[in-house]
Amino acid sequence: MIKSKTFFSPENLAFIVLGVFVVVVMPVLNCLPVDNPLHLSTFQLSVWGKYLCYAVLAMSLNFVWGYTGLLCLAQNLFFSLGGYAFGMYLMLMIGPDPVYNSALPDFMDFLGYQKLPAHWVPFENFWFAIGAVMWVPGLLAFIFGYLAFRSRIKGVYFSILTQALTYAASLLFFRNDTTFGGNNGFTDFKTILGYSLRDPETMRAIFIASGLLMVFTYFLISWLLSTKLGKVQQAIRDSENRVLFSGYSTLSFKLLIFTLSAAIAGLAGALYVPQAGIINPSEMVPSKGLDVVVWVALGGRGSKWGPIIGAVVVNLLKSWATRAYPESWLIILGAIFVFVVIFMPNGIVGLPAQFKALRKKWSKQPEPSST
Amino acid sequence: MKAFFLIVTILASTLLPTSGVQSENARRLFSDLILKAGDEDALIDQLAETGDPYVIDLVAAVRIGGLLQDPVTPDKLIISLDNQYAYLLGGETFTGDPASLDKVRASRSLRKKFSRVVSLIELASPDYQARAEAAIKIGASQKEEFLPELRKRIDTQPTNTLKEAFREALSLSLLKNGTDAEKLEAIEALGDLSSVSGRDFLKTAREAYAQDESAKQYLAACDTALKKIESHEKRVEFIGTLFRGLSTGSVLLIVSYGLAITFGLMGVINMAHGEFIAIGAYTVYVVQNQFAKIFEPGTFGFETYFLWSLPFAFLVPAILGALMERGVIRFLYNRPLESLLATWGISMIIQQAIRLIFGAANVQVTTPEWISGSFELFGASMTYNRLAVIIFSVVVIFMTWVLLRRTNLGLQIRATMQNRNMASNLGIPARKINMLTFAYGSGLAGLAGAFLSQIGNVGASMGQAYIVDSFMVVVIGGVGNLVGAAISSMGIGMVDQLLQPVLGPVMGKISVLIAIILFLQWKPGGLFPSRSRSLDD
The missing domain is CATH 1.25.40 (Serine Threonine Protein Phosphatase 5, Tetratricopeptide repeat)
Incomplete structure (x- = not known):
């Protein structure tokens, strides 16, 4: 396993370069005049911003799956809950609309609400919304995790239960009467903290925030892994019973990690929403949860770079293939998936090591023995 | 066959005067009534006495203006049905211009008498x-x-x-x-x-x-009667819920039994299970289309298509399952989490392939006459297709039980599933057994799809709706325990149907899922946990 010896390991240095590129260079390219060949349009910037949020989502999954061995299929649920919490704030910032002439979100006018439901009121405050983005998914993860870990549900059963949780939540959010906009979810956002979402400056700021979130998440996870918590965490992945017999309460460790990863996923969801311009329950369906797992598996789980590479590669591939081969995109994705699982157990990040091992094998045995 | 068609044609055309020889009497009486040729009350009584259902049609024809009169020969009434005009008496076709005819209207008192006649005829x-x-x-x-x-x-x-x-x-x-x-x-x-x-x-x-103070006796009688009716209704409702629960449970059972084998026994998280269900349903669709080419839809030959499609609905997914096991699954027996990922990839491929072959829209599978319709049991209405699913689920349990407990192959399967290495050391062809078991599980999924095609929509993603439920059934039942899977699917089906009227379908489903999570707090290993001395089971 990769050990984080010092802060200035080549891995971390490479990441700092990436971070500077994302946080500084890309926004600068966006500032360039439109006719400059290096100009990055605001649209493209927001697409990359979405990928950054996906990367953070993948990192949060990697934190629980790659380093703790808990394959959580509800990561997209935490992501969407964060997105919904922030979406509630953005919905309230739209202001009175000309059709119904009320400050309520459109779908509420449509359903005949006279005043804002009580649980919506605090979301008029930006900082409350930011807090909710973390504690709502965190709380759900805490409660669910406590119930699951307490009764020693692990491995495949944990995955199946998290999938059931996601399924139940998506059913709930697809309904109209749960005050979350039903099928259509939230859309048509206008302003954030008083700045228009149509301005390139606002979008640039959100992009930089996404980049910073990725950098922050990377170093938070790196730091945690180097602490005692990280050691116990990886020990749980490798043999939970031994950790248990050594006198550690694996319940509290797993619970902390699970809750933290849900909060990170929620933050990623919150930054995703203004850049995508919409959040609806289709982000919450069980198959999306498996998509996140694909990103991490393809990039390489249990590695710091893996989830970032996986999330970006799969999504780039997706945006290309859905245009070039709209009919067979799912077949391509499925085939990649099967291939990765069977032939690339350590993902893209693990490929160099795999090639090295192969070369060693060949150089040791130039001619295969004929037995 | 020809005679059969003849009868059908005759039955279909009784409405036309040409064929109804028996209705001649009613027709004459009716004509006399309209034309006021005789005593009205006597004629009405005679008409009622005929008890001829054709009178009902005649009265209806008068109401909608289908009884006509030629101004030239006003004593010959003409009846129009489906744009065909024929004389009421004799039945010859009217060849003149229909536009020249006048509509015959019955007087108010006559209409009243007619309605009485109709009621009396209906009573008989x-x-x-x-x-x-x-x-x-x-x-x-x-x-x-x-x-x-x-x-x-x-x-x-x-x-x-x-x-x-x-x-x-x-x-x-x-x-x-x-x-x-x-x-x-x-x-x-x-x-x-x-x-x-x-x-x-x-x-x-x-x-x-x-x-009314003086009517206490009546009041009490009314209350008793109402109470009786209410308790009867409750009983009917209870039986209905029981039946619906049983049928929902049976659907869950046949959907999850294949999974209980592939996941429960073999330990493979088969996310493509739902797609094998879809393949089974599409196999039925293909067989149906082949039958439709040979037989006329609606004929006896076509009606039997569903029975013929069942072996195919088992075999096609079974063969695909065997291929999948040889090609992918066998590399992943020791990595259950990764079998989840690989089969998820396969499920995406199959779903999209189905869409490419059959189109993205749902396909139409006709339900044969003999399993559509409903019957009444203790006042509760039950449909035949649901009953068929219940019977079929019993067959599936029995079939699997016989296979696993009463055959040599079953013994080998159970040995291999308990310990692959030990079994192959003892000379059991573990590879072959793995393949056959997986094929059997997939085949069961296909059969489930065949039955689902009779009660729901057939589309590429039809299996997705069941996959979460099926996993729940297996986990609740106790992994590796087929009896547990049967009991848990019935239990989940019952709870689902009991909660649905109270909470509505979506909240009912969510409550069931929450109840399942809480149930696992109490019994983490499911109803029948597998006993083992191994630590990491």
Whole structure:
């Protein structure tokens, strides 16, 4: 396993370069005049911003799956809950609309609400919304995790239960009467903290925030892994019973990690929403949860770079293939998936090591023995 | 076959005067009535006595302006049906210009008499179901004129159901038209018959009695009767819920039994299980289309297509499952989490392949006549296709039990599933057994799809709706325990149907999922946890 010896390991240095590129260079390219060949349009910037949020989502999954061995299929649920919490704030910032002439979100006018439901009121405050983005998914993860870990549900059963949780939540959010906009979810956002979402400056700021979130998440996870918590965490992945017999309460460790990863996923969801311009329950369906797992598996789980590479590669591939081969995109994705699982157990990040091992094998045995 | 068609043609065309030789009498009486050739009351009585259902059609024709008169020969009535014009008497086709005809209208008093005739004829309908319904309808109308008719006919009714229907009708009518003693009797009778249609009448009657101090006796009788009806309704509802729960449970059972084998016994998280269900359903669709090419839809030959499709619905997914096991799964026996990922990839491939081959829209699978429709049991209505699923789920359990417990192959399967290495050391061809077991599980999924095609939509993603539920069934039942899977699917189906009327379908489903998570707090290993000394099981 990769050990984080010092802060200035080549891995971390490479990441700092990436971070500077994302946080500084890309926004600068966006500032360039439109006719400059290096100009990055605001649209493209927001697409990359979405990928950054996906990367953070993948990192949060990697934190629980790659380093703790808990394959959580509800990561997209935490992501969407964060997105919904922030979406509630953005919905309230739209202001009175000309059709119904009320400050309520459109779908509420449509359903005949006279005043804002009580649980919506605090979301008029930006900082409350930011807090909710973390504690709502965190709380759900805490409660669910406590119930699951307490009764020693692990491995495949944990995955199946998290999938059931996601399924139940998506059913709930697809309904109209749960005050979350039903099928259509939230859309048509206008302003954030008083700045228009149509301005390139606002979008640039959100992009930089996404980049910073990725950098922050990377170093938070790196730091945690180097602490005692990280050691116990990886020990749980490798043999939970031994950790248990050594006198550690694996319940509290797993619970902390699970809750933290849900909060990170929620933050990623919150930054995703203004850049995508919409959040609806289709982000919450069980198959999306498996998509996140694909990103991490393809990039390489249990590695710091893996989830970032996986999330970006799969999504780039997706945006290309859905245009070039709209009919067979799912077949391509499925085939990649099967291939990765069977032939690339350590993902893209693990490929160099795999090639090295192969070369060693060949150089040791130039001619295969004929037995 | 030809004779059969002939009969069908004749039956279909009885409405046209040309064929209805038996209706000649009714037709003449009717014509006389309209043309006022004779005493109206005597003719009406004679018309009612014929008991000919054709009269109902004639009356309806008058109402919608389908009875016409040629101004040139006004004594010859013409009846129009489906844009064909024929003389009422004799039945020759009218060849003139239909636009020249005048519509015949019956007078108000005649129309009233006609409606009475229709009611009387319906009361004597040869179709018992229709006759009972007509009786209740007439009773509920509470018209005094029918009282003697109902009373006269009760004892001559051939079946008990009909007798009860007539008694109910009579009581309904007596509630308004009877003497005081008869009213009391009627109230009691309605209670004894658990008459659902009588409830509203009883409630109205009860309100009237409640005003009247001297009618305490009646009030009490009404209350008893209402209570009886209510308890009967509750019983019917309970039986209905029981049946629906049983059928939901059976659907879950046949959907999850394949998974109980691939996941429960083999330990493979088969996310493509739902897609094998879809493949089974599409196999039925293909077989149906082949049958439709050979036989006319609706014929006996076509109706049997579903039976012929069942072996294919088992074999096609089974072969695909065997290929999948050889190609992918066998590399992943020691990595269960990764089998989840690989099979998820396969599921995406299969879904999209189905969409490419059959189109993205749902396909139409016709339900054969013999498993559509419904029947009544203790007053609760049940459909045949649901009943077929229940029977089939029992067959599946039995088949699997015989395979696993009573055959040599089953012994080898169980040994291999317990310990692959040990089994192959003892000379069991573990590779082959793995493949066959996986194929069997996939085949069961296909059979489930075949039955789902009869009760739901057939589309590429049809299996997705069941996959979460199926995993729940297996986990609750205790992984590796087929009896547990059967019990848990019935339990989940029952709870689902009990909660749905109270909470609505979505909240009901969510409550079931939450209940499952809480259940696992109490019994983490499911109903029947597998016992093992190994630490990491």
